[in-house]
Amino acid sequence: MEKNVIVLAGMIGAGKSSYTELISKELGSKAFYESIQDNRILELFYKEPKRWAFALQIYFLNTRFRSIKQALLDQNNVLDRSIYEDALFTQINFEEGNISEPEMDTYLDLLDNMMEEIDTLPKKSPDLLIYLRGSLETVLKRIKMRGRPYEQIHLNPGLLDYYTTLHSRYDDWFTSYHHSDTLVINIDEIDIHNEEDARILMLQIRKKLKEVRH
Template sequence: MKGDNNAVIVLAGMIGAGKSTYTKLISEALESDAFYESVDDNRILEKFYEDPKRWAFSLQIYFLNTRFRSIKQALQHQHNVLDRSIYEDALFTKINHQQGNMSDAEMDTYLDLLDNMMEELDSLPKKAPDLLIYLRGSLDTVLSRIKKRGRSFEQIDGNEGLLDYYTLLHSHYDDWFDQYDKSATLVIDIDQHDLENPADAEKIIQLIHNKLESMN
């Protein structure tokens, strides 16, 4: 990597952590392409929230396929930001399996497919992103942001099972991050930064510039 203009950056973090907002900010600051995970085009996501046991496996296969396509494109373009990547996909699947939403056979099928896809990534000239930015924050902050963005199917009001899902997922994120080894990393504390504040946004961009420069 020769500098900011050659960086492939991926965002990671809880549902509601602000990955899409950070992706927009970073891609505009670095004048790079942005890859967003579309919710509107996902015909399975809302069904999953209504009936996790029926739709968990289908949803994870859908996400795995779209994230695989995105990371392949990103590693070829080599100047972009992704708001979610294939590298944390298995965490969501393992949580669904742990909660009983997926069978052992479905979990094994998913992991076999993931391994196959990761082997293909290893054959690309550029095999991994340059930087992963982990948006770390408290569960309270995440739940507040989920409520603020207002997607009806994501709300926990009257849905104790969904709160359990968010809580379990959140409790495993630091462990997932500690095991991540594909690239350099940067942690941003979303409890302490609000991108609606221009000073915070400027600070975040400076942190990223400094990190990228230190990697040269």
């Protein structure tokens, strides 16, 4: 069996966990999921972003660093989010005034230190990054469907600006990504809960992995 490290990327609500579950099952690899249930800061951030943004980003940076290290050592995994897109969220929080300049400098220094550590591993990067790209309308619909109260716009109207800003920046982030080969999936057109769509998706992924290996 071929071994691969695959990372998922995309907006809040894009479906990364569902894709991770499907891909890991189909490829017989281990799934790494973003820590939500154990995260005591996330809900606090949505209530008071200026108070909790820095703590949240440090929490995510630490957990994603741990996950990518494990994944690159095991070499047969799918991660539903990775350290590579973490700085995008931090940058937006900085621009919105939720994170101070000294905090931002501290975060970037820590991130650089972690990336240097990753470069010392036998396997230094994923084999493939899968970018789940879709319209803001699709993303907002999925956020509403999964029903986490602290993510809902009708309970916190200010979140629409945050989601809109984040969504508008993802393509630029993806363009700047350079750590591995990439595959873009249009989530407006694919529903992986549909058996045929899931089959077509896995054909695309297997084809791309074959190209990467050769």
